[in-house]
Amino acid sequence: MYLIMSLNLLQRTLYVTRSKSISNLSCRGVHLLQNKAFINGKWVGAHTGETFDVTNPANEAVVGNVPDMYVKDACKAIDAAHSAFYNERWHNSTAKERSALLKKWFQLMETNRQEIAQIMTAESGKPMVESLGEVTYGNSFVEWFAEEARRIYGEIVPPPQANRQIMLTRHPVGVAGLITPWNFPHAMITRKAAAAIAAGCTVVIKPAEDTPLTALALTKLAEDAGFPEGVFNIITSSRKNAATIGELLCKSEKVAAISFTGSTEVGKLLYQQCAGGIKRIGLELGGNAPFIVFNSADIDKAVTGAMNSKFRNCGQTCVSANRFLIQDGIHDEFIAKLLEKVKALKIGDGSRDGVQIGPLINQAQIKKVSQFVDDAIEKGGKIIHGGQRLSKHGQLYYEPTIVTCLRDDMRLYNEEVFGPVISVIRFKTEEEALMIANGTQRGLAGYFYSNDLNQVFRVSKLLEAGMIGVNEGLISATEAAFGGIKESGIGREGSKHGIDDYVYIKYLCYGNLQ
Structure with a gap:
């Protein structure tokens, strides 16, 4: 009964104004509902002030509205993530520190699983039992990568000469741009973001225009978990601005990696756009x-x-x-x-x-x-x-x-x-x-x-x-390596291999040792 009452409150927004569509939903069941994007530790709107409505596909009622951001807004998010990565607090953070933050994020999502699922059902239309199942699945990636953060090992390699020592170390690539789909608005964010953050990257997330509210709810809990400013950024946009923001993420010299889940056609376009900068890319694309x-x-x-x-x-x-x-x-x-x-x-x-x-x-x-x-x-x-x-x-x-x-x-x-x-x-x-x-x-x-x-x-x-x-x-x-072959993608998500898209290997050769 509690779930039904809370969702009914969400659905009543059909007849309220845009400005009230979020504020009137401040009851206990929907306190995670947000109407702003999150850049450099602050909740912000689009620089134009524009918003777009998010509707419930079950009845086409307006659930809320969020900022309709442009390239200018996305640049601010990229700058914030880039600055945070090279800031001593994050670039030199320890695996143990990152693990602790991810564990706290996981615990907050577990505590708020009912509310997250309500929001997900309201904006995606999936049955409540499936939304709760996705919360369990999505949360598990954060728990998993909180543990994997402390297992990003290097290697000592036997050298060809007696007076040499060879070491291989793994390092975060930098800013990761994460472009996620509407069909799993929770799990596709956590599967990418948790891996990137565990590796030591900062993230800029662009959720699908159909389901941004779940993404913003997760962001609110990431804020509550205490991630430093600029580490976790999220930008929202309608369909009209999605392509130009995606192109910016692919072509910006400040973004080191792109991870995208979606159609093969869009994946091919992003792959082309990343080619100019020889950018690290992970693609999880369509199947048959x-x-x-x-x-x-x-x-x-x-x-x-x-x-x-x-x-x-x-x-x-x-x-x-x-x-x-x-x-x-x-x-x-x-x-x-x-x-x-x-x-x-x-x-x-x-x-x-x-x-x-x-x-x-x-x-x-x-x-x-x-x-x-x-x-x-x-x-x-x-x-x-x-x-x-x-x-x-x-x-x-x-x-x-x-x-x-x-x-x-x-x-x-x-x-x-x-x-x-x-x-x-x-x-x-x-x-x-x-x-x-x-x-x-x-x-x-x-x-x-x-x-x-x-x-x-x-x-x-x-x-x-x-x-x-x-x-x-x-x-x-969570434990399995998720990904395809042929035109269904590049790379793997989840499992221990989920870290690979966000780190590079540095070869250290120590010579002339006595």
């Missing part, structure tokens, strides 16, 4: 994940894995299964059991108890999903469930959908749908399945189900993806 079910699979477990992988966050995850390859022998049984599960999904406002499927994030996304399904129908695809917008719930709801009889000229076959649509391809042999699965330039995640041990080892080796779920539909974990 195959979900293969072989004849030997446990069908019930495969169906459960399919539901977990496909419908989390209404299908709006980069590792979501996109193409379902089902072998001849179990195809009909798998589809029948899957259909039963899909029909049982509860759709609605994510703030309501029991809801499993919320709205898509915005009009562009629901238009894209609708076009993908319409394209499949026009080319001979068969809809066995769904395929319609659900306007009775709101403007951004799309019915969980199963499409069969896919062909290779359909968009659902070739592109990432990023929505609640299961696209089914029937296959006969393992070789055929692998040919289809690998026939894309995307290689983020892949899934397959089999109880044939020989097949498990064969397919694990031959499936072209950076991450593979074997008899498992949920693969994300």
Whole structure:
């Protein structure tokens, strides 16, 4: 009841003025809601005074408003981060000190997990249970990198001559520009920022325009944790200014590294913009994940894995299964059991108890999903469930959908749908399945189900993806190295390798030793 009451307070802002949309929400449940950006330890607006509204996709109510910043504002954030990095308090900070700050940030986020989740559901539309799950997941990166900060080791290398000593040491690269997506507004910030800060970098964060309020809530807790001025900066902007701010972060000589999670198309553009300065870059980009079910699979477990992988966050995850390859022998049984599960999904406002499927994030996304399904129908695809917008719930709801009889000229076959649509391809042999699965330039995640041990080892080796779920539909974990191959990205996040994007190795050769 407390959660529902607090979220109702958030939703009442539809009829209030911009100036009141934040201040009227000062109750205990939403004290983390902020209406300013954070630069050099101060909460600030855009230099023009402009703001933009943040809306709830469940009902299109205005949740709040935040500064619509320009390049001039972003320059101030970069300058602050650059100055803080070379300031003795941070550049020479110890791993133990950085670890302590991250631990405090983690504890504050744990204490305020309910409030963070409320804000996330209100601006992203995801069910409350998923928002709470993301808070747990996102917080775990801060805890993990608080510990990893003290394990950024160097090396002593045996020298080729007796009078030499060779050492390799690891150092922070400098200012890190972090550009994060709307689908995981908490975890994508903590996964990047915690690693960068643990390494000794300072950060400038640009959250997605659809979900800046979660990012600002995390920033408020970072401030409360006591990070020095300029170490943690966040700039907000509407879609109209996002491209120029992204270009600035990529081209500024004061920014040493860029980390971006988002579409492959935008990732390619940022990669080009970083090339002029030979800038360190980490990219976690789009996928086109195959979900293969072989004849030997446990069908019930495969169906459960399919539901977990496909419908989390209404299908709006980069590792979501996109193409379902089902072998001849179990195809009909798998589809029948899957259909039963899909029909049982509860759709609605994510703030309501029991809801499993919320709205898509915005009009562009629901238009894209609708076009993908319409394209499949026009080319001979068969809809066995769904395929319609659900306007009775709101403007951004799309019915969980199963499409069969896919062909290779359909968009659902070739592109990432990023929505609640299961696209089914029937296959006969393992070789055929692998040919289809690998026939894309995307290689983020892949899934397959089999109880044939020989097949498990064969397919694990031959499936072209950076991450593979074997008899498992949920693969994300703090301890694991998250990232793809091909056009799905560069670098890894999480795990001990998450530090790598934010440090460089310095080789020290001590010669003429006696």
